[in-house]
Amino acid sequence: MAYAIEMLHITKDFPGIRANDDITLQVEENTVHALLGENGAGKSTLMSILFGLYQPTSGTIKVNGKEVKISDPNVANDLGIGMVHQHFKLIECFTVTENIILGKEPRTKLGTVDMKKAREKVVELSKRYGLQVDPDAKISNITVGMQQRVEILKMLYRDAKILIFDEPTAVLTPQEITELMQIMQNLVKEGKTILLITHKLKEIKAAAQKCTVLRKGRCIGTIDVKDTSEEKMAEMMVGRVVSFMVDRPEARPGDVYLDVDHLNVKGAKGTLAVKDFSLKIRAGEIVGLAGIDGNGQTELAFALTGMTKIESGTVKFMGEDVTHASIMSHYRHDMCHVPEDRHKHGLILDFTLKENYVVHSYMEEPFSKNGVIKMKAIDEYADRLSEEYDVRSGEGKDTITRSMSGGNQQKAIVAREFDRNSKIMIVVQPTRGLDVGAIELVRKKIVEQRDKGAAVLLISLELDEIMNLSDRIAVIHNGSLSGLVMNKDVTENEIGLMMSGGLSKFDEEAKI
Amino acid sequence: MKKFFKIALVAVLALSLVACSSSETPSTSGDPATTGDTASINIGFVTDTGGIDDKSFNQTSYEGIKRFASENGLVENENFSYLQSSGEEQYIPNLSSFAEEGVDLVAAAGFLFTDAITTVAAQYPDVNFLVIDVAGIEMDNVQTANFAVNEGSYLVGVVAGRKALETGTNHVGMVIGQESESMNGFWAGYQEGVWSVCPDCKISYDNSNSFGDTALGKTLAQKQFEAGASVIFACAGATGNGVIQEAAERRQNGEDVWVIGVDTDQYELGLYGDGTESVILTSMMKRVDTATYNACQQIKDGTFKGGNVDYTLADEGVGLPAENPNLTEEDLAAVAEAEEAIIGGSVTVSTVPQTSADNPLIIG
Amino acid sequence: MTSKKHSTLVVSLIAVILGILVGCVILMVTGRNPLNIFVALIRSLTGFSINNPDRGINMMYPLNWLLSSMPVILTGLSVAFAYRTGLFNIGGEGQYIAGSIACAAVALLIDLPPVIHTIACVIAAALAGALWAFLPGFLKAFRNINEVVICVMMNYIALYFNDWFVRSFLPIDEFTLARTVNFPETVSLGNLGFGTASQFNYGIIFVIIAVIVFWFVMEKTTFGYSLRATGFNSEGSRYAGMKNRRNTVLSMMIAGAFTGVAAAIVLIGNYSYGRIYTGFDNFGFDGISVALVGGANAFGVLASGLLFGLMAASETQFQILGIPSEVSDLIQAAIIIFVAMQYGIRLILDFLDRKTMKDKVKEVA
Structure with missing residues (x-):
């Protein structure tokens, strides 16, 4: 079997830190090869070296058996290496075709761009690899999944033989993930080689043949995926035995803390996104809200936290009506909120980590006194939070959060919100973008908060998470409650049906 | 404030030392007051915010100075020159800079100069000033020219x-x-x-x-x-x-x-x-050029006087x-x-x- | 990727040097002596004439430098304050005129003892500037109307309002009919000319206070913290429960107040009478450049205000040395362009770093 890429004994030093330590990665032709590791394990550095963004301190790189020196990304492109970045690099107001051909436009005799030819080529490529996209749609009008396909087509248009996917599923819905897996298979069938960077074990199981595991800059080993269990891979990645199932003692629910009654909320389009929605959550229990993305979860979370106007119905926090109260007043009624969009809402990206830790509490002592910020108290608090929630960043608490990895950003938000020890917790997608170790930590903390007596509403697109953590499960479909069941009495299949509107089920026991 | 002044002075002196060491070859373009024949006359003109080429007031006033200069063999930028003011707050710095350079006559046109001229003329009693279209200044070294x-x-x-x-x-x-x-x-x-x-x-x-x-x-x-x-x-x-x-x-x-x-x-x-x-x-x-020309001539003849000069129809001033x-x-x-x-x-x-x-x- | 290791200060200094070099090149091309730029700058900075060393030091020039820096530091703070909250205050001209109207009104219509009267004028000007900035802030916050459009309109409203108000309510000077009578002696910022003709005055105290207030409020208070949060990410600060709308309005008003103080200092210090404007003084617009070059922080604005003040004060020296005053504008413009290009400058610095590192590696090898 020939290797498409060989990175042999790669070591990369940065001032004060060795990011890659004698890593060897051999990728066979015509396979999907996964690169697995926690955030900060050295995956990005290794790929940056392969892509010519960094030069290795020592080690050699071979492409198709020939030793090469990749001095910059153009060299990588010429060698047929293409990268699908986690954050797409597309021009929003251009069409799909325009984005794909940008920088390598076919020309007419007059020297103008030959759009007809370009369009044909794009259509032909998308047919061959099973990547259905509308070549004339504007990027701003297509879904994230489609945008990713455009990124892939960009690589194919440039005749890339080796495609690197950097965390490709982080931004996708479950359906899109399934489709992406299929696309990868098609690509391999057509003679491409794929290097998949991820920390999601399920996807590796589904798509990859071989898997190289990195931990703390070292290569732990390369394994055959079909012979290795997820647990084993997780153990290799984290360095200890990881439990996916959080130990969750029986809930002992108390008074109703969160009372949502006949709620109607309008969405961005002006139509009702949440319809006649009622739900009660008691102290000391976790209610998971399952649903397919875009069925009103976002609007519901905004309505409960005061971030959007409620059309009709009421929301009560511990008996007090907060339906039309300000956001600040929601927090004062002892609520915390892990928001869905960590960049838009969760963080002030240009603030430092410590400044982000106090966005709700900067007005309170000890963080400020008489309107003056007490930086020392904030410093101490930040150190404690980062320690407790394992938030890692380059310059500690003074790191600008924009420069932190997605996983650590998410951990910082979770740390800030959970540390408030609120009575009412609105938690949306708390483990999105986190690696296995961090997921375990966050899930434990959620249960911990429950046991301290909090009423938790967990909104997640990942059914695993809902099934794993919830005491009761509510299902939302098309803005309405389509099911309310006890976790112990329901199967994954039934929930799936309720999510798609094929089943409506309300347990007597689950009603309160 | 005194302390600040001292610190500033020290800083200035330090910078001056640096400056001295690099001043072996003084530039040739020179200041109007010190180069050329010391017996010759030096004249400075300050424009208002309209600038020197306003095809109007400033330009015409300056042309009077130029006419006098060409009749008396004076050289622009050596014996006479102008300063443009980019804003009204520049009037006083510009007028006083000419005065500091030691010119014989500082001229300006426009009633907006009233206060600036009054302030600067008081500061430099030995320098003569001509200001056009201003009334009500009574100083020995300020001539005001007005037109009917x-x-x-x-x-x-x-x-x-x-x-x-x-x-x-x-x-x-x-x-x-x-x-x-x-x-x-x-x-x-x-x-x-x-x-x-x-x-x-x-x-x-x-x-x-x-x-x-x-x-x-x-x-x-x-x-x-x-x-x-x-x-x-x-x-x-x-x-x-x-x-x-x-x-x-x-x-x-x-x-x-x-x-x-x-x-x-x-x-x-x-x-x-x-x-x-x-x-x-x-x-x-409005023959503002006559006013500047006359003032220059008076400086040459030693007959320059403060006070108001009226230029009427009879004087061909308008x-x-x-x-x-x-x-x-x-x-x-x-x-x-x-x-x-x-x-x-x-x-x-x-x-x-x-x-x-x-x-x-x-x-x- | 560019690193942050090259500080804004270094980048700004390089921009300044490059700007001056551009001026030199222009002079060379037009057949003038480029060294005169430095002669002029040193004269304005120190009062020392390189061409005539025997004249010694003339304090008038450095004092004039400080004098011309005072208003642009304040308007720079104004633009910077709004900018930190994510707002673009291009309404400085209007706030400036509003401030000068209020200053003149308090000076001429109210009798107060010395010092107190002056302070009252400055406070009135600050309030008027704030009031003038209220409307754009309010419309931005509660109606989401672009503040730039409203600000520009408010500039012209102020310009014409000034004419009507001053002529209607304030005593007009009968010799010119184009300004008010002189302020009473109780309104004065004194003179710190140290015997020179400079009008440098105690207004500098207000400038220093303003810089410190800006720094303290923005960097040290909870209010400043929430303003910065709003500026960086208004949705994020809304999520956090901050009062974005109130912050937007207040931030504009505080920005307007800084400009109002600038108006009072210029009016009392340089003119001592109420003005009837026929055009803008441009300090408000200059404030945009000052804030940009100063990186929108208190001490950066102080430094860049001193730089722009130096360029303004040097215009006289430039012209005396045969350099058109436009060259000074050109240098300012070049500096702004280079600061705007700081990303590029950082790239070049990084490149040079890498090159020297490579050379070192070669040496070792």
Whole structure:
């Protein structure tokens, strides 16, 4: 079997830190090869070296058996290496075709761009690899999944033989993930080689043949995926035995803390996104809200936290009506909120980590006194939070959060919100973008908060998470409650049906 | 504050030492005061915010200095030069810089210099100052030059009134740049001149409140021409250029409209079409160059005195240009007649204008 | 990727040097002596004339430098304050005129003892500037109307309002009819000219206070913290429960107040009478450049205000040395362009670093 890429004994030093330590990665032709590791394990550095963004301190790189020196990304492109970045690099107001051909436009005799030819080529490529996209749609009008396909087509248009996917599923819905897996298979069938960077074990199981595991800059080993269990891979990645199932003692629910009654909320389009929605959550229990993305979860979370106007119905926090109260007043009624969009809402990206830790509490002592910020108290608090929630960043608490990895950003938000020890917790997608170790930590903390007596509403697109953590499960479909069941009495299949509107089920026991 | 001063002084001294070491080869362009013949005369001119090439006040004043210089063999940037002010707050620094350079005469034009000149002249009693269009400064080293603009405006009023009669509109106009004492002189003289030949003439009057808004000038001209004015007296610096533009466009469309220029002979500014014809009927010239020239001459002769100097029609301080291609023999005869009457004293021109409140002929 | 290791200060200094070099090149091309730029700058900075060393030091020039820096530091703070909250205050001209109207009104219509009267004038000007900035802030916060459009309109409203108000309510100087009578002696910022003709005055105290207030409020208070959060990410700060709308309005008003103080200092210090404007003084617009070059922080604005003040004060020296005053404008413009290009400058610095590192590696090898 020939290797498409060989990175042999790669070591990369940065001032004060060795990011890659004698890593060897051999990728066979015509396979999907996964690169697995926690955030900060050295995956990005290794790929940056392969892509010519960094030069290795020592080690050699071979492409198709020939030793090469990749001095910059153009060299990588010429060698047929293409990268699908986690954050797409597309021009929003251009069409799909325009984005794909940008920088390598076919020309007419007059020297103008030959759009007809370009369009044909794009259509032909998308047919061959099973990547259905509308070549004339504007990027701003297509879904994230489609945008990713455009990124892939960009690589194919440039005749890339080796495609690197950097965390490709982080931004996708479950359906899109399934489709992406299929696309990868098609690509391999057509003679491409794929290097998949991820920390999601399920996807590796589904798509990859071989898997190289990195931990703390070292290569732990390369394994055959079909012979290795997820647990084993997780153990290799984290360095200890990881439990996916959080130990969750029986809930002992108390008074109703969160009372949502006949709620109607309008969405961005002006139509009702949440319809006649009622739900009660008691102290000391976790209610998971399952649903397919875009069925009103976002609007519901905004309505409960005061971030959007409620059309009709009421929301009560511990008996007090907060339906039309300000956001600040929601927090004062002892609520915390892990928001869905960590960049838009969760963080002030240009603030430092410590400044982000106090966005709700900067007005309170000890963080400020008489309107003056007490930086020392904030410093101490930040150190404690980062320690407790394992938030890692380059310059500690003074790191600008924009420069932190997605996983650590998410951990910082979770740390800030959970540390408030609120009575009412609105938690949306708390483990999105986190690696296995961090997921375990966050899930434990959620249960911990429950046991301290909090009423938790967990909104997640990942059914695993809902099934794993919830005491009761509510299902939302098309803005309405389509099911309310006890976790112990329901199967994954039934929930799936309720999510798609094929089943409506309300347990007597689950009603309160 | 004393401490700050000390620190500043130390810093300055330190920097000066550095500066000294690099000053072995002084630049040749030099300061006006110290290079050249020490016996020769040095003159500095400070412009207002309009700049040296405003085709008006500043430019003409400076031309008087240049004329004197060329007659006396003085060299620009050595014996005489100008400083442009980018803002009103630059007046005092500019005036005092010339004074620091030790020039014999610092000249400036415009009533906005009143306070600046007063302040700086008090600071430098040994330097002579000339300021044009300023009244009310009584200092030994400050000469103020004023022009009987009311008399000159009377003459162009006569021309405008005759034109209104000729075209049959019986309507003329005026656009000013800002209400002020000196503007009142223009306005009063113009009124009397117009009504002396055409007692029923209506006069449109607008204050643009700007000397630099060409677009506004165009708009106001549009308004007055639409109201029926056949001649507009544009006393508003660059705003007046808009009046001229509007008139030029209308003339090209066959309308019989005219503009009277101000301060200098603006005939060239009013050329339109193939450049052989101008919308400028005539101009009310203020011989500010005479004022600067005379002051320079007085410095040379040692006769320079503080106090006010009036330049009237009799002194040829105001008047029409020597050449007036758009005026007929009859026009010129009428102007000459009015001129004689004023100089002879049979007509006294007012400096206080009538307002629209007491004269229905004025359309505000 | 560019690193942050090259500080804004270094980048700004390089921009300044490059700007001056551009001026030198222009002078060379037009056949003038480029060294005169430095002669002029040193004269304005120190009062020392390189061409005439025997004249010694003339304090008038450095004092004039400080004098011309005072208003642009304040308007720079104004623009910077709004900018930190994510707002673009291009309404400085209007706030400036509003401030000068209020200053003149308090000076001429109210009798107060010395010092107190002056302080009252400055406070009135600050309040008027704030009031003038209220409307754009309010419309931005509650109606989401672009503040730039409203600000520009407010500039012209102020310009014409000034004419009407001053002529209607304040005593007009009868010699010119184009300004008010002089302020009473109780309104004065004194003179710190140290015997020179400079009008440098105690207004500098207000400037220093303003810089410190800006720094303290923005960097040290909870209010400043929430303003910065709003500026960086208004949705994020809304999520956090901050009062974004109130912050937007207040931030504009505080920005307006800084400009109002600038108006009072110029009016009392340089003119001592109420003005009837026929055009803008441009300090408000200059403030945009000052804030940009100063990186929108208190001490950066102080430094860049001193730089722009130096350029303004040097215009006289430039012209005396035969350099057109436009060259000074050109240098300012070039500096702004280079600061705007700081990303590019950082790239070049990084490149040079890498090159020297490579050379070192070669040496070792």
